[in-house]
Amino acid sequence: AQSVSQHNHHVILSEAASLELGCNYSYGGTVNLFWYVQYPGQHLQLLLKYFSGDPLVKGIKGFEAEFIKSKFSFNLRKPSVQWSDTAEYFCAVKRRAGTALIFGKGTTLSVSS
Amino acid sequence: EAGVAQSPRYKIIEKRQSVAFWCNPISGHATLYWYQQILGQGPKLLIQFQNNGVVDDSQLPKDRFSAERLKGVDSTLKIQPAKLEDSAVYLCASSLDGHSGNTIYFGEGSWLTVV
Numbered sequence: 001a002q003s004v005s006q007h008n009h010h011v012i013l014s015e016a017a018s019l020e021l022g023c024n025y026s027y028g029g030t031v032n033l034f035w036y037v038q039y040p041g042q043h044l045q046l047l048l049k050y051f052s053g054d055p056l057v058k059g060i061k062g063f064e065a066e067f068i069k070s071k072f073s074f075n076l077r078k079p080s081v082q083w084s085d086t087a088e089y090f091c092a093v094k095r096r097a098g099t100a101l102i103f104g105k106g107t108t109l110s111v112s113s
Numbered sequence: 114e115a116g117v118a119q120s121p122r123y124k125i126i127e128k129r130q131s132v133a134f135w136c137n138p139i140s141g142h143a144t145l146y147w148y149q150q151i152l153g154q155g156p157k158l159l160i161q162f163q164n165n166g167v168v169d170d171s172q173l174p175k176d177r178f179s180a181e182r183l184k185g186v187d188s189t190l191k192i193q194p195a196k197l198e199d200s201a202v203y204l205c206a207s208s209l210d211g212h213s214g215n216t217i218y219f220g221e222g223s224w225l226t227v228v
């Protein structure tokens with residue numbers, strides 16, 4: 001069965017530290033890849049998505065992600081986190097010919113000021 | 114632009130009772146999804162509609178869960194009878210259609226606690 005693995009359950013950083021959250025998927029076919037963020041008390045919002053082309057994707061709020069096909073990975077990065085980045089981050093996969101998003105379990109990011 | 118609307122936001126019921134959640138997707142969105150998010154886990158798809166037809170309900174526990182989208186716009190998810198393990202956030206989401214290129218937009222969720 002297709003699955004999405006997020007390596008880190010909880011990440012704690014100080015402001016200005018660099019961030020990298022890991023995401024691997026198991027599906028071997030063509031996929032679309034997403035990162036969603038959920039700020040405390042708010043709904044899931046799209047950070048960025050990859051469909052094709054340049055494997056380095058830039059999203060909102062300074063986030064970027066790199067698709068490495070050979071590693072089935074789509075890691076999320078940000079060079080310098082802010083306190084306002086405290087949230088839960090979800091990696092998700094969608095098959096081109098399929099239907100709904102399949103989510104990882106999420107990573108909670110806590111940024112201290 | 115109005116987002117995905119859900120109600121109620123919070124519900125507490127006793128086990129074996131029933132509950133219903135309502136969702137109004139973004140105007141013009143043909144595809145509607147219901148996800149279940151248990152604490153500490155990622156959202157899991159329960160059912161996907163394309164207009165008023167079901168595309169995928171393979172993970173819907175059909176002995177107790179039901180969902181409909183009769184007119185192809187808003188949708189209702191029902192649980193009867195509820196179990197303790199149904200305590201979760203029920204997320205409604207919508208997209209223009211089921212094409213993989215379309216962004217899926219989520220509502221704020223309906224929080225269910227079964228006691």
